[in-house]
Structures are given as structure tokens and as C-alpha cells.
Amino acid sequence: MDRFQRLHPFTVLAVAAAVVTTTTAAGRWWLSCTVLACALIVAWSVGKSVKLVGLSSAIVLPTFASQLMIHGLASNGKFGLTQVGLQTAAELGLRTAVLVVVGLLCALIVDRHQLVAAIDLSKAPAQLGYLVAATLLLIPQLADRQRAISEAQMLRQVKFRRGPRGWFQKIRLQAVPLVLSTLEESANRAPHLAARGFPAAQSVTRLREIPDSKAQRGIRRVSGLCALLLPALLLVPNWMDFA
Amino acid sequence: MSPNLLLADESTGSKLRRNLLAVAGTLLLMTTYTVLVITQPTDLTGGLGQGVALATFAAYLLSALLLLAAVLRDLPVSTLTLIPVALGLNILLGQFVGSVMVPLYLDSIGTVLVGFLAGRRAGAATGVLGTLIWSLFAPTVLPFAAGAALIGFLAGTAARFGAVRRVYLAPIAGLVSGVLVGTISAPVAAFVFGGTSGVGTGAVVAAFRSMGDSLLSAVTKQALISDPGDKAIVFLIAAMLVYALPSRMYQSYEFVRRYRVLGNLSGERD
Structure with missing residues (x-):
């Protein structure tokens, strides 16, 4: 059992959501690159780095090419390379890359059977x-x-x-x-x-146990708060300036 | 007696709650769309742009989840067993189309099929769930869940008003649906991803941008070129697949019998 199998699937998803929203709100290239590097290290530690790079490239590379055409080559009624256009294309491409790489990393490290069991045990229908x-x-x-x-x-x-x-x-x-x-x-x-009485009116017994702990529940709560509050804290000053 | 042998007890409160969720989801979607179209933020990567991207992503995803929560508990078991099949067909037939080098997406055949057979609520739920599951393989589709719900909803609405009774009506309904879906989804592509994620569609957007269009306008025009044709073909294929079903199979869906989706073929005997 690898170390991520000991985590509740919702813990992984909550941390990923916090990382993606905060990185997007910060909009700093070095932070995005650090997150991408960390994701690759995590994937490498569970032996899935090649798969992550392959899957991510299939989505990120066409996105970068598209951004380059839309912002790098063509903007404001002109057609030609500009430094501002290239910078915008790179920043938008990095933003998408963070979402794609972190999202795919979650899909690779979360066990699908555990995810289904976690949904069943949650308050979801x-x-x-x-x-x-x-x-x-x-x-x-x-x-x-x-x-x-x-x-x-x-x-x-x-x-x-x-x-x-x-x-x-x-x-x-x-x-x-x-x-x-x-x-x-x-x-x-x-x-x-x-x-067989589906959907059951009351909770049903499940043989699969989902690893969970007080600490993990705490991490989920903190991650949920971070996903909401950190982007707000990072963005409010900019919005105040704009207003 | 086992509670499973009894009919589900539907209280007025739960029905009201579901209606409120559906209204909240629709209002959130429409408000977000209207605000984005009116304000048309130009800053994509600064502090304002990051906020708009996050807010658009969150609002579109939340509205799709609210719509899903509104309809999920209502769905009969026959529809619940149909939805996974439809999601599988979306992915497989979409890949099949990709493999024969046809420049279309055709990745919503299953969603439209559910809309035709089980109605607009089931169609909308299939659209949202399909996007949620597809996001495990391609996370960028996540904010397009509301657009996918709209495809299923419009397919069910079209079937209810007779678009499947004549083969030529299905692509017309698809064309109209494509216009609506393309228009609603364009702000996500523009403000969350700064354009599109495909090279071909990116080239079309770039061409419109070089002619002086704003980003939203260019992405909307690109969507209006791609989506109506795509949805017309999807609706036509889904209608033809429904015609190919044996009568006992389509008669088993209450929606088909109740609204005479296939005309005289599907009506309840008087």
C-alpha cells in the first residue's frame, strides 16, 4: 500500500483545490513553477511521473500553442509577436498547467474504489x-x-x-x-x-474501510478554508485598487 | 414491512428544496454570464484577471452542482442505469470520431440520447456527471459542466416538443441548441482559460482577434462556428440511434410514452 492509499480521497482533493485556487489567485510564475515541480516530485515518489508527464503534455502543449496564437501573435487588431502578448500567453498557459497537472496527479494517486466508497459514506446522495x-x-x-x-x-x-x-x-x-x-x-x-431496494433509505454496511483520522479531518477543514480565504486575501487589495 | 417495498414518501418540503436548488443554479449561471458579458474584463493575468478566472470557474461549477443536486434524487432507477452507459458512449464515440479524423467533437451523443429517452432532468444530470467524471482524465473540462447540463436539458426539451418525431427536426433542434450552448460556454473559455485549448480552434480565435474583436467576441464567434454544426450532427445521430431501438426498449421509458417522443410509435394506447 503506497503512502497516498493511507489518505482519505477527500483529503487529497481538498489540498489540491486549495493549492490550485491559491496559485491561480497569486498569479506568480515562480509559484506556479514550484507547484508543478512539487507535483512531479510527488508523482515520481509513487512511480507515476512518466504517466503524469505524458497525460499532462497531451493537454498542456496544445493549450500553450493556442495561447501563443491568440495572445502572442494576434491581439488588438494586429498580427505579430509582441512581448506583452508572449508574457500573457505564458502566464495563461502556466495557470492552465497548474490546474491540469495537479488535477491529473489527484486522478493518478487517488484509488477509484476508495473514492467511490468515500462518496458512499459521505452525505452525498x-x-x-x-x-x-x-x-x-x-x-x-x-x-x-x-x-x-x-x-x-x-x-x-x-x-x-x-x-x-x-x-x-x-x-x-x-x-x-x-x-x-x-x-x-x-x-x-x-x-x-x-x-434490491436501491437507493437505500438508510445507511448501508460497506466492507471497504476508508482510512481517516482526526488530523485528516482537520486538514480537510483547513484546506477548504484556505481554498476560499487565501484567494480572497490575495485578490482583495487588487480589487480595491481597481475600484 | 420493509421500507424498500413502500413508495418513496415525497414531502412538499423536499420538492420545494429541489425547485429552489434548480432556480438558484439557473440564476447563478445567468447572473455570472450577464455580468461577464456586460463588464468584459480586459485584464486576463493581473489581479483582476485572476479573480475573474476564479469567480467564473467557481460560479459555473457551482451552478452545475446545484442543478445536479436538484435533479439527482428525482431520477428513477431505469434512468440511473442508463446514465453510466451514456457517459461511456460519450467517451467511446467521441474517441471513435477522433480516430476517423472528422473535425468534430461528437462527445455528447450519450447525453443527448438520455435527454431523448428520459427527459431534460436526466439529460442535465448526465451532462454534469459526465463532465465531473471526464475531469478525472482532463481537468480543464470541469468549468464546462454547466454547458454540458444545458445540452442534456435542451435535448430533453426538444424531444418533449416533438423534435424526434421527424428525422429532419432533430438536426434543426441541435443547431438551435448549439447556438445556446456555444454562447453560454464562451465566457468560460475566454476568462478562465484565456481562449481555447485546441490548436485548430485557437487559430480561429486568433484570426478574429487579429481583425480587432475582443477576446469574448472572438471566442463566442468561434463557438458559434463549431458548436451548432456539431450539435446538429449529434442530435441527428442520437435520433437515428433511438429509431434503431426495438419498440419494447424505448416503450420502457415513461418520458417516451408520456410525451409521445416518437409520435405514434411511442404513444400510450388509448
């Missing part, structure tokens, strides 16, 4: 826990089924036309069986779920 659990379970199953349908179409030697008609033919031959079979299953599942 029982429906929310079911929906999160069912979706995370169904996505890989649906991907497998789509692969099987695609292989079956290839075995039948289906030839797709070119252009938009071929594209619609592909949609019809691959999406229709997938949608029909999954909807059939969901329709069959509903009466069984209802027969």
Missing part, C-alpha cells in the same frame, strides 16, 4: 456513488465490446465507402450494435437494482 462506480466500471467494458464489434465487422469483410457516406456507414455498423447491447443491459439491470 446514494445515486452519486452508484453513478461514479458504474461509469468507471463500464468504460473499459464498453471499450472491449467496441473492439469485439470492430473485429466482427472485419471478419465479415465489411467494406466501408469513402467520404461522409462511409463515415456514417462506420457509425451505423459499429455504434448501433454497441448502443443496442448496452441499452438492453441497462434496461435489464434496472429492475434488479430496484428489487
